[in-house]
Amino acid sequence: MIRAVVLDIGETITRDDRYWASWADWLDIPRHTVSALVGAVVSQSRDNADALRLIRPGIDIAAEYEAREAAGRGEHLNESDLYPDVRPALASLQALGIRVVIAGNQTVKAGQMLRGLDLPVDLIATSDEWGTAKPDPEFFARVLDAAGALAYETVYVGDHPANDIFPARQAGLRTAHLRRGPWGYLWADAPEVIEAADWRIDSLTGVATAIAP
Structure with missing residues (x-):
């Protein structure tokens, strides 16, 4: 489960x-x-x-x-930067009783801005806050700590095979490769990605459907 x-x-x-x-x-x-x-x-x-x-x-x-x-031209992030499936997908996962965590290679400021959007998640963390970045195994050790579950009970969802899918799989996590963005589209049908991903999805709403008991 x-x-x-x-x-x-x-x-x-x-x-x-x-x-x-x-x-x-x-x-x-x-x-x-x-x-x-x-x-x-x-x-x-x-x-x-x-x-x-x-x-x-x-x-x-x-x-x-x-x-x-x-110069006042630094990092900025607001609701318009979210993909439209984000809020409904996160809410669907929480409705299933799943612990939901957002964790990626981003700055401290990005983490603060994401938390300011009041997303339906249990935790948001960034690589700069943790002091370790993907694809380092230490990052995925921190992911498991944040997940509060065993590796085989945890799914890591991402678009980038080398930063997300492969290292998460090596850490023992389940994986969902998202066909989105340059990396997601470019490597969507690569044999090594197909082999490493437990699920291949075109939208975040596909996560809840894939893992629903």
Whole structure:
């Protein structure tokens, strides 16, 4: 029986449109250029931040992040950044008596903003708050602590095979691969993803349907 569901954040709970558009505006280049470069590095299985490094070689991303915050052009997240299936899906899981956790590779500020949206979840945590990031096994050890359930009773839901599905599976969790966002669409039918994912879904509402007893 599944007792806990833990969900990734970027391109699972939230859309990345605003994030990449804000970087394009900050670097003063067309937004479609950033989108195209993100797609290019994703297709090469590279870190998505490499898109920014292609635009400005040698960029100190952490320093630029701080500069953006200081200029009032930093991270922002509100209801419009949520995918429309998020609230009904989370509520459906809680109605089943499932413990619901959101945990992904995000900043402390992102965690604060997500908690400010009053989502129907039991806990929200980010990699910066935990001091460990996916795909590190320590991150998934923290996931299990947050889930309060055994690994085989816990499902990790995410779009990114290398950051979500493979390491979660290695940690003994059940996995649901979400066909959403660049990573989710690109690798949806990859044999290794099909093998690693217990469920393959097109919407978060599919999670409750998949795990319902």
